[in-house]
Structures are given as structure tokens and as C-alpha cells.
Amino acid sequence: MRTRRIDRQGGWIGLVVVLLALVIVGWLAKDAFRQYGLMPGTAAPAKAGSPGERTRSPGAVAADPPGATSAPASSGAPMDRARGIEGAVKAQADERAARSQDVGK
Numbered sequence: 001m002r003t004r005r006i007d008r009q010g011g012w013i014g015l016v017v018v019l020l021a022l023v024i025v026g027w028l029a030k031d032a033f034r035q036y037g038l039m040p041g042t043a044a045p046a047k048a049g050s051p052g053e054r055t056r057s058p059g060a061v062a063a064d065p066p067g068a069t070s071a072p073a074s075s076g077a078p079m080d081r082a083r084g085i086e087g088a089v090k091a092q093a094d095e096r097a098a099r100s101q102d103v104g105k
Helices: 014-037 051-056 078-104
Strands: none
Touching: none
């Protein structure tokens, strides 16, 4: 029985190596997504410590308190949220136009 040499495998060994690397990267990405709370059905771990420690922790996002000019929070469908943001942007543009007209008087 003749055995095939490695150089005559037609790329099968390279394909297996690439697939193995893809599986490893997928496994690591899944763990990272789960750690940051980005996987569906998982929650980010509760943050402990002082507020300064929480802002310096990995994945911390500084959130501005909602102001008078911010768009209203909506938990609806993406199109509904986009329409709400569009309305807020138009209202801000109208306010700016009114202020610029007041300054010109």
C-alpha cells in the first residue's frame, strides 16, 4: 500500500489547520462576549467597588445623565426608536434656528 506524502495532500492539512484555528477563535470570542454581557441570556456581572473603580473597570461606559435635550428612552422596535430620534433631532434643529433668529434681531 502506498502512502501519500505530505506535499501531495492537496491542501487538506492546511484546511484542517484553518478550521481548528477558527474553532479556537470562536471559543475565545464566546467567552469574551459572555464576560462582557453581550451574549443573549447572560448578564454582565455586578460591579463592586467605589464609583471611581467602576469607571476604570474594563467595559465601563460613562453615561451622561438624561438632560432636557436628550431623546426619550424607548424600548420599542428599532424603527420606532429611529423615528423617535428623528423627531428629537428635528426639534433640536428648530430650537437652534429659533435661537439664531433671536440673536440676529
